[in-house]
Amino acid sequence: MNAKRAGKKKADTSRPAPPFDPLTRDGQRRVVITGAGTINALGHDVASTLEAFREGRCGITQLEFRDVDRLSIQIGAQIHDWQPQNYFNRQQILLYDKFTQFTLLAAKQAVAQAGLNFQGKLGLRAGVVLGTAGGGLNTWDDNYRAVYEEGKNRVHPFVVPKLMNNAAASHVSMEFGLRGPSFTVATACASSNHAMGLAFQMIRSGGAQVMLTGGSEAMLCFGGVKAWEGLRVMSKDACRPFSANRNGMVQGEGAGVFVFEDYESARSRGADILAEVVGFAMSSDAQDIVMPSAQGAERAISGALQDAGLNADQIGYINAHGTGTAANDKTECAAVAHAFGHHADRLMISSTKSMHGHLIGGTGAVELLACIMALRDGVIAPTIGYQEADPECALDVVPNEAREAQVDAVLSNAFAFGGLNAVIALQRV
Structure with missing residues (x-):
């Protein structure tokens, strides 16, 4: 019986490969x-930000806010000319912390460029996932002052909905009528990349058709900077990623928001595809709450390549975490x-934090703009402030000039405190 079975030809149950589907x-x-x-x-929009990238312009200046003279660190990439009344009415300003204001402005730009209207069925298949580390930190700071310093015994009834980390995501969903999956990710400096990665996975798996995603941060207030001072990782003069004489990070603020969309939907309506x-x-x-691990970072990099189906030699540029x-x-x-082996010698890598500062939970979103610029315009944003070669950073860091x-x-x-790593891969269409 066994001999008979062995002599029989096994039936071919394999299915033919499906036709290529673009x-x-x-x-x-x-x-x-x-x-x-x-x-x-x-800049207050994408065009001015990309222009600054091309010029290698530095946005790090002297900080301007209450009690800055009490800080040891008095520099940051601050948005000095922010006038919320130019964008929001009085009632909205009472309800929106600065990080929410930044988010809504960026989201309106993104939706306008995408040319989408979320009324009807699309709103049911669209959502928002955003990253932030501190949320409404300015609201926290103002109200701690009111209670502890000024002795007030009451705070505004909107304090909680104003400071909560999901405030920006919720207001974006309400602004555009996004009724699909909407939430906030808080993973310190990797928050935006985690948010964008999850948005990508939702659309790829069919859980949504469109997602607004990115991140925002507004930590440049007395309490926000004072807290970071305690870590002793801040520079008093400049951000010089990869330079041997680097002496710390510099905080920034702002937001970046993107429209992620199902390719079939985008193509059918003739949308301009950025990447x-x-x-x-x-x-x-x-491993450690603050010290990074090369092994953990490498696994995220290699994992992103594998998920994308890309070989190491197909990657031309990396926007580094580069603090x-x-x-x-x-x-x-x-x-x-x-992760890249011998190809690392032919790879360009730069840190735009040298220009826009470290936006903490919002940093990956602003940095994704440099990735899109590389793919669309063929321009690699530089690492400015680079002065001395470091043998431990012996890669092509695109020093000082685009x-x-x-x-x-x-x-x-994006590699965050707490040992949380998130890497995104983009490709030119």
Whole structure:
């Protein structure tokens, strides 16, 4: 009986390979970016921000707010000319913390560029996921002052809805009628990348058709800077990522918001596609609350490549986390070198935090603009402030001046306190 079975030819039960579908990748929906908006120290919109990237302009200046003279750190990438009354009415200003104001402005720009209207069925298939670390920190700061310093015994009834981390996401959903999945991600400096990665996964899996995503931060107030001073990772003069004489990070503020959309939907309506999101990975160091791990970062980088189906030699540019601290920069360079092997020598990597500062939970969103610029315009944003070569950061960091180069695929790195890593892969369409 066994001999008879052995002699029988096994039936071919394999199915023929499905025909190539340009609208999907491995049977999953393709995801593209059809709108972008931002406000940060370099500009109040995408065009002015990209112009600053090309020029290598620095947005780091002297801070201007109450009691700044009591701080050891008095520089930051602050939005000095912010006039909320130009964008919101009095009632809205009472309800919106600065981080929400920044988010709404960026979201309106992104939706306008995408040309979408969320009335009807699309609103049911659209949502918003945003990143922030501090949420309404200015509201916290103002009300602590009112209660502890000024001795007031009451606060405004809108304090809680104004300071909560999900305020910006909720107001965006209400502004545009987004009735799909909407929430906030808070993973310190990786918040925006985690948010955008989750938005990408939702659309790819069919859970949504359109997602507004990105992040926002407004920590440049007395309490926000004072808290960061305690970590002793802040520079008093400049942010110099990868330079041997770097001496710390510099905080920034602002927002970046994008419209992520199902490729079939975008193509059918003739939308201008800025880039395609092709991969995302996240990892946890599970090691230390503040010290980064090269192994954890490398796993996120390699995971994003694998998720995107890209080889190392297909990546032309990485927007680095590049904070300008001794620990982060050498650890990140080691992770990139290990993940890319011999290709690391031909890879361009830069940190735009040298220009717009570290927006903490919003930083990955603003940095994604540099990735889109690299793919669309063939311009690599520089690492400004670079002065001395560091043998532990021996990569092409595009020092001080922007560079023209055609790249087809890029990565954006984000590595957060708590050992939480998130890397996004984009590709030119």
